[in-house]
Amino acid sequence: MDMTKRRLLNFAAALPALLAIPGCQLVGSGPPPREFRLTPKSSFSDQLQKVDWSLGVSLPRADRSIDTDRIVRLTGGIELEPYANVAWANRPTPMIQTLILQSFQNSGAIDLVVDDRSDIRPDMVLRTALREFQAEHVDAGPPEIRVALDARLLEMPKRKVLDSEIFDRTVVAVGNNIEAIIAAFDQALGKALKALVEWTLTTGEGAR
16 A cells, blocks of 8 residues: 555544544634624704705725724723624724714705715715724723714815814723623714714805
């Protein structure tokens, strides 16, 4: 028997024992992570002025450390680490772009708002950067959830910057369980989205 055949027979004989080793699990064979998504802002002041111009919403920019489908927490002030067995249903930047669009639509104050893939040339463009999007553990208690969006409103087609603003919101989770943490993410982002929508509409209307 040649050496190649002997090696194949030895491997075949060992295979059942390898498969029977307790605790062994093939990569990707475990249960999938629980997936979560956030919601758009749906309640706005009745005093919000209706505008007659169109708005384009660009995909937010973000550092790769937070633009991940993993839900992350900041520990020791410097290290980002993911929570186990949970994930966002989509990366934060496309998820938040969609939520910004839906929040503007829910405001009832603007008729035409599109993303940056649209063929429509809007009158204004909203550009954002996601600076903070994590849970922050400072002690053994529930974490603080921090969401920070930098925003710039541009008048088109000259791309003139009308104004810029930072929307930084923090909400303390009511518990350490993942459901409470996600709820706090939703509240913090909702506060930022409401302020962003109102600021954009007021700033844009003031430039007309």
